[in-house]
Amino acid sequence: MRKWLPLTAVSLSTFMLLVDLTIVSVAAPDLAEELHSSFAALQWTVDLYVLVLAALMMAAGSLADRWGSRRVFLAGLVVFALASLACGLAPNTGLLITARGVQGLGAAAMYGTNAAILGLTYSGRDRSLAFGVWGAANGAAAAAGPILGGVLTEHVGWRSIFLVNLPVAVAAVVLARRTVPSEPRADATRPDAAGVLTFTAAAALLVYGLIRAGDRGWTDRGTLVVLAAAAAVGVAFVLLERTRTDPMLDLALFRRPAFAAAVLGAAALTASAFANLIFVSLWAQSVLGLTAMGAGLVLAPMAVVALVVAGAGGRLLHGVPARYPIGCGLLLVAAGDALCLLISPDSGWGAVIPGLAVTGVGVGLSTAALASAALAAVPPRRAGMANGASNTARQIGFAVALPIFATLVAGAAEDVLGDRAAAERLTGGGYADLVGRVPATVLKTAYADGLDRVFLTSALLAALGGLAVLALLRTPAEEPQPALTRE
Structure with missing residues (x-):
């Protein structure tokens, strides 16, 4: 059983960092009340974590290729644990948001090396099983976050959702130090600082622009300036990476259809399956009046189904071309x-159960296959980079979808209520505050219309992603891959 201890360490870290993507959603009302937070601030407690996680994962993967996955992974665990402690002790929203950003830094170092560690530690059927278990941790964690968040928030307090990370992180550090093999790298070079800075700036400007658009409208001059700046910095990142001999992200990888399709599928999965859960949680607590734990339990079918399907899929789908579980999962x-x-x-609350259960099947099928598909599409020396790019796409999909969905919900509410301020209050969980001024039926209609827009958009994203994967993702045996232009 010792051979599975590295998998245990990696799966623990994955579950912990992904739970923290969605665990805040259930605690949001209590957190907002105690810290006097606005809805925009609540978005940043989620978005800054996701943003830093997404922006630095490719850098983490690149560093792992140079310095060794084990070293980067352990450093990430320590940073994540310390930042979790700071989140749990934060006296105000500003410090909480800052600590969440540091938490994202540690998460990037962990998540950016997880699949590479598994790929280097296991082979053959063991590798398929390892990725199946890791996929189960991925699929279950994001959906289980609200459940755990509900239990902890209701019975212990919202601060416990961060402090619970400490014992998990300690266990993962002990296991990793004892069982994950080291990878000495004699060819270590300086990291691509310019690539990290430009990619981080482009992602930050994009997410901020989308949040600002939801707050001030798409025609607001400041919004347009921020989005234009995001596009300009994004172009600068591409130009920089094309000229570097040792880039953070080798853009030649995207000439491989299998790699490009895996990255696209990763972004589509998180955008369509997880970003909408925050609004379901707010609806369940604010409009339906459920407790935090009750709202978490509403999302339980998705978590349970994803866990079972992903665990079984890694074992039963060994040898099946990746495009089928990924593409069909997205559909x-x-x-x-x-x-x-x-x-x-x-x-x-029962209205969402069938849909969430079906979504759980899709998440379970596609999650594990996405990680192995990205690694299989590139040479072993690019394993860290491929893993970082695939996982970055997952988090960018979530980070971009969240403010877009917030805009859709608020826009639908404003169409029904005819009052922007009331719409924003409703969207942020203020249903009870508005009941005395607006008929309950009208408020419920406004939020239901918003959820309809969110789920329609989610369905279209998932369908397009699934069809693209089925059409483009081919294994090396099915489609020859062009040679990379850089070493």
Whole structure:
């Protein structure tokens, strides 16, 4: 059983860092009340974590290729644990948001090396099983976050959702130090600082621009300036990476259809399956009046189904071309999102259960296959880079989708209520504050219309991603890959 201890360390870290993507959603009302936070601030407690995680994962993967995955992984665990402690002790929103950013730094170092560690530690059927278990941790964690968040928030307090990371991180450090093999790298070179800075700036400007658009409108001059700056810095990043001999991201990898399709599928998965859960949680607590734990349990079917399907899929789908579990998984996510369009103003929590369960099947099928597909599409020397790019796409998909969905919900509410301030208050969980001024039926209609827009958009994203993967993703045996232009 000792051979599975590296998998245990990696899976623990993955579960912990992905739970922290969605665990805040259930604690949001309590957190906002104690720290007097606005809805925009609440978005940043989620988005800054995701943003830093996404922006630095490729850098983490590149560093792992140079300095060794084990070293980068352990450093990430330590940083994540210390930042979690700071989050749990934060006296105000500003410090909480800052600590969440540091937490994202540690998460990037962990997540950017996880698949590379598994790929280097296991081979053959063991590798398929390892990626299946790791995929189960991926699929279950993001959906289980609200469940754990609900239990902890209701019975212990919102600060416990961060402090619970400490014992998990300690266990993962002990296991990793004892069992994960080291990889000495004699060819270590300086990291691509310019690439890291430009990619981080482009991602930050994009997410900030989308949040600003939801707050001040798409025609606001400041919004347009920020989005234009994001595009300009993004172009600068591409130009920089094309000229470097040792880039953070070798853009020649995207000439490989299998790699490009895997990255696209990763972004589509998190955008369509997870970014909408925050609004379901707010709806369940604010509009339906459920407790934090009750709202978490509403999302339980997705977590349980994803865990079971991913665990079984890694073992049963060994040897099946990756495009089938990924593509079909995304199409099932689209079907699950479409089922959630049945929500009406009179709906109870049971209306989302069938859709979330179907989405869980899609998540479980696609998650493990996505990681192995990205690694299989590139040479072993690019394993860290490929893993970082695939996982970056997942988090960028989530980070970009979240403010877009917030804009859709607020826009639908404003169309019904005719009052922007009331719409923003409703979107941020202020249903109870508005009941005395606006009829409950009208408020429920406004939020239901917003959820319809979110789930329709999610379904379209998942369907397009699934079709693209089925069309483009081919294994090396099925489609010869062009040679890379850089070493």
